[in-house]
Amino acid sequence: MPKYLIQATYTHEGTQGLLKEGASGRRAAVEQVVTGLGGRVESMYFAFGEHDVVIIVDFPDPISMAAVSLTVKASGALHTRATPLLTLDEIDEAARRQVAFRAPGA
Template sequence: MPLYMYQGAYTAESWAAQMKNPQNRVESVGRQACEAVGGKMIGGWYCFGDYDLILIADVPNNESMAAIAVAIAAGGAIKSSHTTALMTGAELVGALKKSESVAKIYKPAR
């Protein structure tokens, strides 16, 4: 199954609610969300910077990952998010090999 990295930034209201009831929501919510679409959570972490949490999800396809992202966004606790499809080294090597045939026909606009 494809791997995805989901990054989310909590709203101030969500942080306030979590301060009143501290718990590791990345672990509980992330695992349940991945399992709801037939996948599994590889790991989840809190972090500093533009995003407050990172979730690595192993889910069946883009539609499944989009379902997770949309459901979380609709909940209102996240003010911004970003989802990135992840590739293995072998997948990148395959892409590099295929890029040769595209490079032969592609002509940049000038």
């Protein structure tokens, strides 16, 4: 199952909601969304700095991740970034594939 790193920053309105329902309430909401699409939340952490929350999730396909991303962004409560995560085996397989590429100006 594809794995993603989600980094999110709350907007003013999103922070107000977090203060109202707490971190455990947000974890429950994330779990409901992810499991509802056949995925799994591996871990979820709140953080200081540029991002307020960091989540690692598994989804059955990239379309599920895209659906969640679009819906969350449309809410206006969070700014998010989803990064696909690859296993060591996947990178080894990618390294073995031949790619016809010419660098600019070469």
